[in-house]
Amino acid sequence: QSLMVESGGGLAQTGGSLNLSCVVVGFTFRNYWMGWVRQAPGKGLEWVANINPNGATTSYRDSVEGRFTITRDNAKNTVFLQMNNLKDEDTGRYHCATGNGDIRGQTWLQYEYWGQGTQVTVSS
Numbered sequence: 202q203s204l205m206v207e208s209g210g211g212l213a214q215t216g217g218s219l220n221l222s223c224v225v226v227g228f229t230f231r232n233y234w235m236g237w238v239r240q241a242p243g244k245g246l247e248w249v250a251n252i253n254p255n256g257a258t259t260s261y262r263d264s265v266e267g268r269f270t271i272t273r274d275n276a277k278n279t280v281f282l283q284m285n286n287l288k289d290e291d292t293g294r295y296h297c298a299t300g301n302g303d304i305r306g307q308t309w310l311q312y313e314y315w316g317q318g319t320q321v322t323v324s325s
Contacts, residue, residue, distance in 0.1 A: 203227030203314060205297050210319030213287050217323070221282040223297030223316055231255075231275040233299045237282045238309040239321075241293040246309040249295070250282065253305065260307060264290070287323045294318040 209221040221237070236251035250261045250271040259271050270283040280297055298312035 205299070205314065205316035207295065207297055207316045207319040210295060210321045212322045212324065215287060215289060215323055215325040217287050218283070218285045219287065219321060221284065221295055221297075221319060221321075223280045223282075225278045225280070225297075225299070230278040233301075234304045235271075235273060235280040236298045236304070236309075236312060237271060237280075237295055238298050238312065238315075239291075239293040239295045240318075241290070244293075247293075248307050248309045251305060251307075252280065258305070260305070262307065284321070287321075289323050289325060292321060292323045294320050 204226045205223055207223045213219050232254055234251055234253055237249040238246055239249050240246050252259045252271045252273055256273045268286045273280045296318040297316045300311055300313035304311040
C-alpha cells in the first residue's frame with residue numbers, strides 16, 4: 202500500500218520561509234514525477250511545482266517562480282518544497298502528489314496519488 206506523508210507546515214510571517222517535506226513509501230519513488238499542489242481557504246486546488254524522476258527538471262507556477270524550490274532525495278524517498286519570501290496568498294494546505302507516466306503538466310488534474318497535506322499559514 203502506498204503512502205505519502207507531508208510535514209513542515211506551520212505559521213510563518215510574511216517574508217519568512219518554510220521547508221516542506223513529503224516522504225513516500227509503497228512504490229519505487231525514483232521512477233515517478235512528483236508535484237506539489239495547494240488549496241487556499243475557500244478556493245480550488247492549484248498546481249504549484251513539479252520535478253522529474255532524477256531531479257534535473259523542475260517547473261513552477263508563475264506566482265511562486267523565484268521564491269519556491271522543489272527538490273528530491275531519491276535515496277530517502279523524499280520530495281521537498283523550500284518556500285522563501287512567503288506572501289499572505291501562499292496560505293493553504295499543501296499536498297504532494299504523483300501519478301503514472303510522464304506527468305510534467307502544470308495542472309493538479311494529472312495526479313492520481315495524494316498525501317493528506319500540511320497546513321501553511323502566512324501572516325503579517
